[in-house]
Amino acid sequence: MTSQVRLRLLPSARCLFDEPIQVKVAGLKSKQVVTMRARSTDEKGVVFSSSATYRADGNGEVDLERDPSFSGSYVGVEPMGLLWSMKAEALHKRFQKMSSLNPHVVKFSVHEEEEGEGRMLAEATNERFLIGDGVSRLPVKEGNVRGVLFTPPGEGPFPAVLDLYTLGGGLSEKRAALLASRGFVVLTIALYGHDDMPKNIREVHLDYFEEAIEFLKRQDKVGSKGVGVISLSKSGDLALSVASYLSGVDATVWINGCCANTAFPLYYKKSKILPPLMFDISKIIPTESGAVMGKYALNNPLAEENKDCLIPVEQAKGRLLFVSSEDDLNWDSKAYVDVMVERLRRHGKDNFESVSYPGAGHYLEPPYGPYCPSSLHGLVGKPLLWGGEPRSHAAAEVHMWKKVQEFFRAHLRCDGAQTKAKL
Structure with a gap:
């Protein structure tokens, strides 16, 4: 040198x-x-x-x-x-x-x-x-809840957020730890495949998320009356169901999800409340790279035979932020936002806002990580194209990350001074 x-x-x-x-x-x-x-x-x-x-x-x-x-x-x-x-x-x-x-x-x-x-x-x-100075990290194994709790330094009180980032194949802490470093108490949870949980599931129970919300609200430094929920992909429809059927959810961020319950039947108090919207494997398109394109493989949620799968988003009492990528090749996230917005307006609701990003792909994450054009999809069992153009996708992540924090701060109000973690 x-x-x-x-x-x-x-x-x-x-x-x-x-x-x-x-x-x-x-x-x-x-x-x-x-x-x-x-x-x-x-x-x-x-x-x-x-x-x-x-x-x-x-x-x-x-x-x-x-x-x-x-x-x-x-x-x-x-x-x-x-x-x-x-x-x-x-x-x-x-x-x-x-x-x-x-x-x-x-x-x-x-x-x-x-x-x-x-x-x-x-x-x-x-x-x-990924974690700022003074942010505490506590593995959680209480009742049925399995996850990790991140708490900012200082006395608080702080707004609380439930992170539904990953729902299998381990637990992702990145987004939760970064949100905690920005002044939120964040619980990120797994649904299966983590710790002593089953490796696979055939159904999803809302009771699990209700238990997680109650755990989060009991934390000493939590000052917001209700909690926020943040999601991505499949967990987007779970976040919508949580906001629509459970109490205590004041702000929900839906990122590139669906407007219907997908893949697994949804239960609450041992009763099935939503059947699953399924995929048509014959509509998966192979590409020369070896990855497949699945944008059109999910059945139409608006078809008569699938309308029972639609989430009654008009029941949500809290605020909703819909974030969609216009070049999402996993499924048509932007179209699902249009479905939800039309449904909410039809019911006279105005408790929502939306933002969409041209040139962005499915995996919208905290900014400055490597852009991912394709990777293995657990459900499909093959590499899937996620869509997006690297520069546009990177710009979308920067804008979205700021937007998410502003949204939670605006709608998860709590008294007392809020601190910001510094490294």
């Missing part, structure tokens, strides 16, 4: 996962062309990497907030492009960061522009933490 070349990550090389950083290089020759690289390994051992080529200014400096990349994983001015454009070295792999305990470690480096990788001139390591 050349000692006079410096690669700096500002304001600090340590930050929260959802925080932007400024990447700057100094000490290059005037107008020198260099390749910037980023590399990371997820918790499954899959390597992700990106690269972009820049030309230094007259002072031998490169600033990713100012300067455009002219080739590589992206082109143009993209301050966080090296992060969101990282791709797995293997096909159909989604970046796995389920545990909050270990940071997302990214190695940034700057190289001479040569054939191959080019000589490394400087490097720096960015530690992107």
Whole structure:
């Protein structure tokens, strides 16, 4: 490495996962062309990497907030492009960061522009933490509830959120830990496949979510009268059912879900309340990459024979935020929002708002993680195309993450000072 070349990550090389950083290089020759690289390994051992080529200014400096990349994983001015454009070295792999305990470690480096990788001139390591300083993490095994509770530092009181991120194959802590780092008490729960829970399920019981909500409301630092619920994909319809049938839910975020109960029958107090809307496997479209496209495989929820599956969203007493991606290839999320909005208006309801993102795919997550075009779908048993264009998807995640926090703060009001975790 050349000692006079410096690669700096500002304001600090340590930050929260959802925080932007400024990447700057100094000490290059005037107008020198260099390749910037980023590399990371997820918790499954899959390597992700990106690269972009820049030309230094007259002072031998490169600033990713100012300067455009002219080739590589992206082109143009993209301050966080090296992060969101990282791709797995293997096909159909989604970046796995389920545990909050270990940071997302990214190695940034700057190289001479040569054939191959080019000589490394400087490097720096960015530690992107999922959990802020002072946020407590408590595994929960109480009654039937299995999950992890995250609580911000300080006395509170804080608004409470139930995170239905993952419903099988383990428990994802990322979104919950980051929300707690932003001043919310968050319980993320599993439905199956975690700890001592069954590996698979054939039906879903709302009683489980009711128990989780009661547990959350009992926590000392919780100040909101009701709780918020945040979801994604299949858990979107579960969140809607929770908001429609259970009390104590003041704000629900639905992200790329369905307007009907999907895949499993839904029970409450041992009675079946909603049958499942099922998939037509013959409508799954294969592609050359080996992944399949499932956008049109879910049966039509508005067909006469499927109307019993529709969730009576007009029964929800709290506020609703519908977030949809217009290029979702998992299913037609935007169309399902239209169904719900029409139904709510027909019932004279105005307790909802919606936002949709052109060019975004199915997996909308906290920002600055690697974009995922395709990965294994547990229910389908094959890699599925998620849709989206990387740059548009990354911008959608930044906007959505801010929107979600503003929505919860506006509708989960509680007295007392709120603190914000800092790393």
